[in-house]
Amino acid sequence: MNKPVLVLAFAVILMVLFGINSAFAVSSLEISTNKKTYEYGDYLSINILVPDLSSKMVILHIIDSSNKTSAPINLPITQTNTTITTPVPFYKINFDPGTYRINAQYSNFTTSTSFDIIDSGKIAIPVELKSLVKTLEQGDQSDNAYTSLIRELVNDKIIDIPNYVQSNQPHIPQWFKNNFKWWADSSISDNDFGMAIKYLMQKGIILA
Incomplete structure (x- = not known):
């Protein structure tokens, strides 16, 4: 099983802990997601409608755009209407762009979305990575410590810097280190923080 499918399968299993259930009658198995198109940073929610409670388990398989299939994911069902949401969003390091399919089976019913x-x-x-930044705040606050984190974001293509070449003399302005703290405290968004890093690197103000 490849990494994106494995990560998504694990996340769906965790969703059971966050499920929301209510009564709703249908004549067959139905499954849908809260969105048809997701960006990185979005959370996946799956709504499952079953016709009755004759079976206590819905079995899901997740298929990625290369047709690799996850192991069976067994979700306990206690109500006819169940909505589950992944505890972590989609990240670029775990999921490639493309189309993903969810196949579902409940008793003799099958469906997909x-x-x-x-x-x-x-x-x-x-x-x-926020935990790592908070650790840096308690110890090593050198330019190397912060630029190592930036390099990781750039090398993993989370922050896209065209023609990036690692600097032999890493530098980050002292004032920008406050932005790391604000981001780690969720005072600024991932996108705002990442775009600020990208701009300052392209202007040569941050060297990483």
Whole structure:
């Protein structure tokens, strides 16, 4: 199984913990997503409608644009209408742009739905990096420490810097280090923070 499908399958399993259930009668199995097109940073929500509670499990398979299929994902069903949302959004490092399909089976019923992930240029930074920034605030606040994080974002194509060449003399303005703190505290968005880094790198103000 490739990494995007594995990550999405794991996220869907976690969604069970955040499920929202209500009663709603249908004559067959129905499945839908809250959007047809997702950008990086968006969360996936899946709504599942079942005709009855004769079976206690919906089985999902997720197929990516290269037709690689996840292992079966078993979701317990306690109500006829269930909505589950992934606890983490789509990140560029885990999901390639393309069309993804979700196949569902409940008792003798089967159905499927699909959604697209597009790269619109919106920047979404993995939330775990905020913990790293907060660690830096308690210790090493050198230019090298902060520019190492920037290099990771650029090398992973989270921040797109055309013709990027790593600098031998990393530099980051002292005043911009406050932006790291504000981002780690969620006072500014991933996109605003990432676009600021991109602009300052293109202007030669940040060297990383």
